[in-house]
Amino acid sequence: MAVTIRDVAKELNLSITTVSRALDGYDDVAQATRIRVRRTARRMGYIPSRAARNLRRQRADIIGYVIPARGTRFTDPFFSEFIAGLGDQAVSQNFDLLVSTATPDTAAEKQVYTRWMQSRLADGVILSRVRLDDWRAKQLAKNHFPFVMHGRTRGEPACPFIEIDSRAGFARLVKHLVERGHTRIGYIGAPKKFTLQRDRFAGYVDGLRAANIPFDEALVGVGDLTRAGGYHAAQTLLALPNPPTAILGANDLTADGVLRAARERGIVVGRELAVAGYDGTEVSEHTQPPLTTLKQPVYDTARNLVKMLIALIQGETLAEPQIVLQPELIIRESTGG
Amino acid sequence: MAVTIRDVAKELNLSITTVSRALDGYDDVAQATRIRVRRTARRMGYIPSRAARNLRRQRADIIGYVIPARGTRFTDPFFSEFIAGLGDQAVSQNFDLLVSTATPDTAAEKQVYTRWMQSRLADGVILSRVRLDDWRAKQLAKNHFPFVMHGRTRGEPACPFIEIDSRAGFARLVKHLVERGHTRIGYIGAPKKFTLQRDRFAGYVDGLRAANIPFDEALVGVGDLTRAGGYHAAQTLLALPNPPTAILGANDLTADGVLRAARERGIVVGRELAVAGYDGTEVSEHTQPPLTTLKQPVYDTARNLVKMLIALIQGETLAEPQIVLQPELIIRESTGG
DNA sequence: TTGTAGGCGTTATCAA
DNA sequence: TTGATAACGCCTACAA
Numbered sequence A, B: 001m002a003v004t005i006r007d008v009a010k011e012l013n014l015s016i017t018t019v020s021r022a023l024d025g026y027d028d029v030a031q032a033t034r035i036r037v038r039r040t041a042r043r044m045g046y047i048p049s050r051a052a053r054n055l056r057r058q059r060a061d062i063i064g065y066v067i068p069a070r071g072t073r074f075t076d077p078f079f080s081e082f083i084a085g086l087g088d089q090a091v092s093q094n095f096d097l098l099v100s101t102a103t104p105d106t107a108a109e110k111q112v113y114t115r116w117m118q119s120r121l122a123d124g125v126i127l128s129r130v131r132l133d134d135w136r137a138k139q140l141a142k143n144h145f146p147f148v149m150h151g152r153t154r155g156e157p158a159c160p161f162i163e164i165d166s167r168a169g170f171a172r173l174v175k176h177l178v179e180r181g182h183t184r185i186g187y188i189g190a191p192k193k194f195t196l197q198r199d200r201f202a203g204y205v206d207g208l209r210a211a212n213i214p215f216d217e218a219l220v221g222v223g224d225l226t227r228a229g230g231y232h233a234a235q236t237l238l239a240l241p242n243p244p245t246a247i248l249g250a251n252d253l254t255a256d257g258v259l260r261a262a263r264e265r266g267i268v269v270g271r272e273l274a275v276a277g278y279d280g281t282e283v284s285e286h287t288q289p290p291l292t293t294l295k296q297p298v299y300d301t302a303r304n305l306v307k308m309l310i311a312l313i314q315g316e317t318l319a320e321p322q323i324v325l326q327p328e329l330i331i332r333e334s335t336g337g
Numbered sequence C: 001t002t003g004t005a006g007g008c009g010t011t012a013t014c015a016a
Numbered sequence D: 001t002t003g004a005t006a007a008c009g010c011c012t013a014c015a016a
Helices: A005-012 A016-023 A033-044 A051-057 A075-090 A107-118 A135-142 A166-179 A197-208 A226-236 A252-264 A282-286 A298-313 B007-010 B015-023 B033-044 B050-057 B077-092 B107-118 B133-143 B166-179 B196-208 B227-238 B252-264 B282-286 B300-312
Strands: A063-067 A094-102 A124-127 A149-151 A161-164 A185-189 A220-221 A246-249 A272-277 A292-295 A322-325 A328-330 B062-068 B095-102 B124-127 B146-152 B163-164 B184-189 B220-222 B246-249 B274-279 B294-297 B320-324 B328-330
Touching: A005 A016, A005 A033, A016 A033, A051 B050, A063 A075, A063 A107, A063 A298, A063 B077, A075 A094, A075 A298, A075 B062, A075 B077, A075 B095, A094 A107, A094 B077, A107 A135, A124 A135, A124 A298, A135 B184, A149 A298, A161 A298, A166 A185, A166 A197, A166 A246, A166 A272, A166 A292, A166 A328, A185 A197, A185 A226, A185 B007, A220 A226, A226 A246, A226 A252, A226 B107, A226 B252, A246 A252, A252 A272, A252 A282, A272 A282, B007 B015, B007 B033, B007 B252, B015 B033, B062 B077, B062 B107, B062 B300, B077 B095, B077 B196, B077 B300, B095 B107, B107 B124, B107 B133, B124 B300, B133 B146, B146 B300, B163 B300, B166 B184, B166 B196, B166 B246, B166 B274, B184 B196, B220 B227, B227 B246, B227 B252, B246 B252, B252 B274, B252 B282, B274 B282, B282 B294
Parallel strands: A063 A094, A063 A124, A124 A149, A149 A161, A161 A322, A185 A220, A185 A246, A246 A272, A272 A292, B062 B095, B062 B124, B124 B146, B146 B163, B163 B320, B184 B220, B184 B246, B246 B274, B274 B294
Antiparallel strands: A094 B095, A292 A328, B294 B328
16 A cells, blocks of 8 residues: 555654645645655655545546547657647646547547546546537537637637638648649648638638639549548549649648659659648658648647646636647748759 | 536435445346436436545556657657557556656656556556666566566566567568578667667577678667668668668668668669668558568557556456567568569 | 445645 | 644445
């Protein structure tokens, strides 16, 4: 059995009250006592029991994050960086991070959130890959359960989020390609239900309009934010009688799939075809050729989301509950260097 | 406030004892009562408080995993798959997964494990990237804290683990290259402290010996299991007056770094230089050219580790506490196809 | 078959 | 400045 606060109190001939208060740094404990208590506690290796503390304080000091995975892995390095940020910030505020994986909009996903929320295993959760109509936001808001989102949803306008303005980003990306002389620019997106698809597609259309390029539905493909999705959609676009000379992917993985499709057809990317992605993950650095992309500050955003969430958990009101950041355009060889 | 077992009991005019036992399926509760209780509990949305249950049972039903990260991300997709496996198995056994990131052998790493262990936030942990002399294994064993390892350590011979026999794997990889006519075969490893380095390097040497190829220290480089590490080490090897015609990386990322170094020197991998990795992560599928590699069953291993760990937590004795599996050689274009 | 009561280890209220 | 005591919500011997 681990050493409890009782043991420490007994050892010192003090009450557990005094020990507790001394350790928590209350100022109504004599300086000398505090020091004595602290030293003894450390010597005895006393660490408060989380279970007891949680029960008493009705708080777990735990936040949860469900990774949108499909099957046996989550392929997007975006999540690696995101998780690192969540974990680091949580730890720095004496919280811990609970993680699970679930395929979006499945019973399994619902179960995870429900369990965490109802049993109060977690004090709050972070949502990513937000959907336009996101049952998670509705459900959590209804139960007054603290949460923050990476990206916004349509249904719950008052919820805190950090959004990267990918609409403006994609418009800028199109502008970049137009400046390189492209007029037939394709786009491979994601399923419609995701907010990111609405925004990035809108940005693509904005960009075309700004350059007076007519929108051509044939140049729009649907992916699923994976390499495979990008690959298949690109095969179709590249097989067109009059194929695009540039293709934008909704994220870096999609764009990497485009690269592969191009390679298989013997198309030299950077010269014969321009390709660009979104996210600025390390994938974009290591493709052949390296990808032009819109970089979003994944790690810092994750940290800030946790900061916001913990503030909410502690009952504070956020000074800035809804934050919009601009992605950074990084030009690499895949669009001509 | 959430609905407690008290509320359910009051609603039914029963004691909390009966409600508790009915919900837990004890057989000394009248059939009719059980049904009544269950229905009411569900209707009222009762979910037991984790904090209370944990305190009472002295168990959290949580396992922990620390991702070996450096800086703001963990780059190896190995971990994505590993975490997915851990999470899935944990959930299927009604456990949850706590995750943190820490750079190996730092104060931060020590702190995470200590906190989880001492405060009993977690009931057990999973170790990966095991070191030859691993303070974690020592510490955990000393405190009788349940843990399982992916790979073995030198110090604690009785600890449960699942190991992939990468030594035999690398010997097979060398044999494969020898059969393709290679005699100058290089190896780019990892820091010595990792068990995997001892094994993979030994396998490399085994393979050379089996083929009667003299060991040449000049062909051995040191990486750090990242692309950058592989890249830098490969630059040195490829700049030798008599460079290797084949290079093995200690993992897929290292090998991908080699590919980049080769590309920069205008060397065609698959024809002029053979390259192979280890892990069989998706990285190996998407490099240019695709990588020959030794595939280990990451997802299934993670699941099995969790099974073992939970058995340990429940006080069971493992039928097979130390498991050794063989990796599968996957031949792709990077060694000639 | 059901109920009473004690305790898991804290924190917090109140009194001394 | 310190101490006695009451919860927090659940589980489980033991009694009825």
